[in-house]
Amino acid sequence: MNELAAKYSAKEVEDKWYAWWLAHKCFHSEPNEKQPYTIVIPPPNVTGILHMGHVLNNTLNDVLIRKARMDGKNACWVPGTDHASIATESKVVAKLKAQGISKEDIGREEFLRHAWEWKEEHGGIILEQLRKLGCSCDWDRTRFTMEPELSEAVINTFVYFYKKGWIYKGVRMVNWDPVALTAVSDDEVIHKDTKSHFYHLRYFISDGNGKPTDKFLVIATTRPETIMADAAICVNPKDERHFWLKGKKVLIPLINREIPVIEDDYVEMDFGTGCLKVTPAHDVHDYEIGLRHSLPVLEIIDDHGKLNEKAEILVGEDRFVARKKIVKMLEEAGNLVKVEDYTSPVGYSERTDAVIEPKLSAQWFLKMETLAKMALETVESGRTKFIPEKYMNTYRHWMENARDWCISRQLWWGQRIPAYYLPDGSYVVEPTAEAALKAAQAINPSIKAEDLRQDEDVLDTWFSSWLWPISVFDPQKPGHPDHRPNKDLSYYYPTNDLVTGPDIIFFWVARMIMAGEEFMGREPFSNVYFTGIVRDKIGRKMSKTLGNSPNPLDLIQTYGADAVRIGMLLCSSAGNDIFYDEAQIKQGAAFCNKIWNSYRLVKGFSVDPSAKQAPAAAEAVEWFRAKLSDTVALVEDHYSKFRISDALMTIYKLFWDDYCSWYLEAIKPAFVDGVAQPLDKDTHAATLEFFEALLKLIHPVMPFITEELWQDIAERREGETIMFASTPKADCNNPGAIAGFALASEAVNAVRGVRSQRNISPREQLVLKVKASDFPCIPVIEKLANVKLELVNTLGGEQGVGIMVRTTEMFVVLSSSVNVEEELAKAEKDLEYAQKFLAGVRAKLSNERFTANAPAAVIENERKKEADSLSKIESLEAKIKQLKNSK
């Protein structure tokens, strides 16, 4: 790189360096004597493509991992993908459907062949995309949750918990889609307010022999077609209106089956009639009441949504047809009291838009009690910290109310549950079919392999991803508490930080903590940083259907990965949603260009080894060294609190404002006859040193441009990279230099203000009189404000403008006449403000209760304010007097 273009072009640079890093194995980590710093990627769906949420998440991960690497740690970022059973299976189902094939037609094995094909074709695209973003993952360690070793870990874990007695088979209501003939997850159910009717039905009290008396009660229902499945009528035990029903039995209309009246707190007294018909087989809540009162469960609706023979009447009718017909029958039988219009939320299947039918089915569960307790303790004890902390509340609430985890899914894509059924319906749970056969033969020696039938269901995807921080290093460990962890696991576990979204705090984060505690005896990570959701400019969630999500690869193509990375991070604080606006990326691109051009300037400096250092340069160097050090300390502090965007903004301002606008302008050599004068060697060396420090500071966020410039700024050894250069240290403490320069820069700003107001060109040199015996950084002021500075005892006489820099009076001498009226008005306004301010301060100081109660430092400060404003008032008054005289 010799001549630098005036504009930074990211494209060429980024591909070049990513390939170089890979070729030099810069991302690969092996256990060594250094301190490890580990992150496991939140595995994206294997067939997913990169969206803005991934960009945010993985940029944060990459910033943390690159920072750790430069801090001298052995940084390891393990990448990989998740098999995502539901998402992937439904994609494959859709693809087959387009070809007119249903998964039932081709069967399990054939379907899985298609699914693996799909995975081979689409899987890993997202990992390729992460490379474009600059992610420094250890690609040699790439894992997939359904690869053989990790699947084995999942199966072993299941067997382990089963043998421990924590996994059991139970019955649970699932969301049944009668059109697709499958259970769907809660996420796939859409609740829509739906107009229907509230049918008030009369149930007669039984005389004890199955004959109706003339007494009755009234229930209200939206589903009269289910009355044949009623198991009881339930009232609230506190409801006085229904005391007389205690112990009574009632008759189901039309079929005259006798059912009891029971009492349960669940029933709301002021809703409907206060009487609830309990239908355990077809309603979630009713099922729970049924459990509490040991009610029989009678299923009268089949998988297709039609009434079956257990309904006794209307057999074979569709549930909605049955509803219409039964209403008529009830009316004719005299059981219908009235019909009200009613709107209530009804669940619809996302895939078929069919009304969801709650259906009982056998599922596998993992007991949460002990695991949840352990996982709560991990966070409450602070062994794992949440950032921001507010998520602890949510977490605690969940952990304290954790229900057993339903781990079975009625899908094929995933780890198949290792339960093997014997012909008699009993079952054994073993890691392999062979082991299952042995176990089965121990029960019944005549069992043969073909007699065993493996459970059809697969395990919830989270049942594999909760092992991720363990299994990526040592897949043998989960399910084998006695297994001695291998070298990798011992070294890298526990990992350090996890970056993820708060939406999966329970699904994933909590469960990884459970698995970590159970199998490793300790937390899987020290910190969890929760990002927000990436939204569009006007706050809508990004979604494919809205089309408001940009393709990150297009953005990288247009602006460069560095620009996309810093653009995303500048406005993202932990836990807050990100309102994405392309303007942010443009800001990032502008920053790249600024860095680029500052280097063009620096690179162009020539050096004269015998030249003396200019006073302004000497001051600027001393100041910037101190400023850099202070800023490094501040940045470290931000990082330590995971205030990433603050850390970046701090570096951004240091680079742009302090280094470019102040430092470089202060040391910039003069031009003589159109030729830039050479710099002295001290200034030149310091300038390069500072530039390199800045590159290193910003490298974790902007890896490409920093590598490009870092390689050019000095001769590098073969294979040397900024990736392993060390983070700048805060090793210069010089508050005097910082304070002095700050005061000087205020003076410069004041003079510039005068110029701007009066339209005086920056090129016209002015005289600045300063009423003081000394002032800091005079050469810097003279250079940057383009003034000749004179220290004087008294001011006045010439034409010009007076300015105040804190408590120092200054005067800019002007050749043109000044508008006295304007000056006067401004001075009077300032005076008024100063007097009000003084009055406020004095009111405070004269308040005995203030002086008695406030700490000494605060009072001292008020006294300083008083003195400062007094001196300010004094000089303003003098100025006003003088202005009035000159009128």
Added chain:
RNA sequence: GGGCGGUUAGCUCAGCUGGUUCAGAGCACCUGCCUUACAAGCAGGGGGUCACUGGUUCGAAUCCAGUACCGCCCACCA
């Protein structure tokens, strides 16, 4: 309905255990500049009753209570 969080400049946010001249930052905006690194730039500037109402305090953006609105999670009432 239950729980949690929020409300500070046009936008996105910072402001830690009340007290630095506390009302801030970035972007956007306005004005003037194509000044030998950068117009993706330089210099200057305007802009907020800190949601509302009360309380605690010598002192409140900051602590407390209530109200309004917004967001998220859970349950979505037969």
